[in-house]
Amino acid sequence: MSATREFRRILLDGAPVDVVREGDVLRAGDGREVPAAAAVHLPPVAPTKIIAVHLNYRSRVEEFGTKLPPAPTYFQKPTTALNAHGGAVVRPEGCKWLNYEGEIAIVIGRTARNVSPAEAGAYIRGYTVANDYGLHDFRDTDAGSMLRVKGSDTLCPLGPGLVEGWDFRGKTLRTYVNGEVKQEANTDEMEWDMHYLVADIARTITLHPGDVLLSGTPANSRTVYPGDVVEVEVEGLGRLANHIVTGPTAVRTDVGAQPSESEEVLSTAQGGDWEFRGIRPPRR
Template sequence: METRRILLEGAAVTAVRDGDDLVAGDGRRVAIDDALHLPPVVPGKILCVHLNYRSRVEEFGTTLPAAPTYFSKPVSALNAHEGAIVRPERCQWLNYEGEIGIVIGRHTRNVTQAQAWDAIAGYTVANDYGLHDFRDTDAGSMLRVKGSDTLCPLGPGLVSADHWDPRDGMRIRTLVNGEVRQDGNTAEMEWDMAYLVADLARTISLEPGDVILSGTPANSRPVGPGDVVEVEVEGLGTLRNRIVAGPTAIREDVGAQPTESEEVRSTALGGDWEYRGIRAPRRD
């Protein structure tokens, strides 16, 4: 079963997908193409694993740690299917990262991996955008890199864990303007969904609606205003967003400023690069 949250006649409602329609609890119907989508869940927190897909590890020319490491995105970064992703002025290193979001279904604390599967309500498509212009100052916390407004679109819907199983080896692709840029499979994840849930729940109480982003395959790259980015996950659907230019620049009178260091460029362009004047595709 797939549910979606939409804005229907001014109210946020949960609707069930019925073919090409969405059906609200009171029976009202709206065509999917006409629906105004909201994030499919309202999480209290969004937790994200760093490296997890083997192709991404190989791309960076590194090795995985003995156990996963994590960062968080604030809920103010939430966005939805067909929502605009804002790249602020004076920033150019905005990268897509197609991912699968794990949605928690019940209070979860101190569980085994077997029990963790039962704690998962379902899954959604996600794009863990990163504003790498701030990587030099926020690399430890990833706060502005991954937590700036609009940088966490989820959707279009939530598919029940009873109807979708990542252990079946599900394909995940990211397309930019119709061209495939990322192409991976859940079979290449080092740590599966239940491991991530059980690991985090050792010390953090997970609540219904909380989201865990489970990692991205190789080939995350910068995008700019005008680009349309789609993340397709087999059995979960397609999350589509357009990149737009922010109307205001990052303030210069406070805080660290956007940078274009070797670390910023290396991360945005895929790891072990020789820089020789390479620049991100900038569209104004």
């Protein structure tokens, strides 16, 4: 197995700088160093697009009592949703149902178009940790596109770094809320692996260096609240941490669909079985 290397992007002396992680230290190309724990992180890549698969982990499928389609389906998150390790995830004022989804992000390294699954690995630069947050208050109106559900500002943290030479097989993913494990799964649970996802998208969509593909989340995505600290840890990729805050302004009411609280919203946010527990979930 080849050795891994981890690259990060940080704000160093007021400018975005690419650095290499060497133990607990981040080193820039000009020799400047900063402790990793003290660095102000930026997203480790600057993609032209972010594409995410809907369902991929068996536990997630079983949780919702459904079955996988014969092939993956996808949605897109705008690049304005990007966030970084240590960043605040903003729940807009007036919204209630913000859920975490711990994931692994594939980062493209070479322009890819019409490649086979067997060839796809050569087009992947590396991997990073992701949290594919969903603002389910808008699920009734954006269920098809998932645009506001998954694409609102700050809802795509990536990081802390981009790891090259990492083998995705047999790796553990965990999501923590305030230090307590909420999601745990192994990548071998995925129906479609990283190479398959890249090849599938690249059949009709050109993937450019830096583009990001989110590979799905396991069971137990649940609602988080302002003040919560959410961390996603992937074996060999590191631990991505973010905190939840309330936005300073409410979603405008003079235009567009408004946040809703239908059975579908609640069922998705609380795992598909909230109504059978006889207890309405907390609101904060």
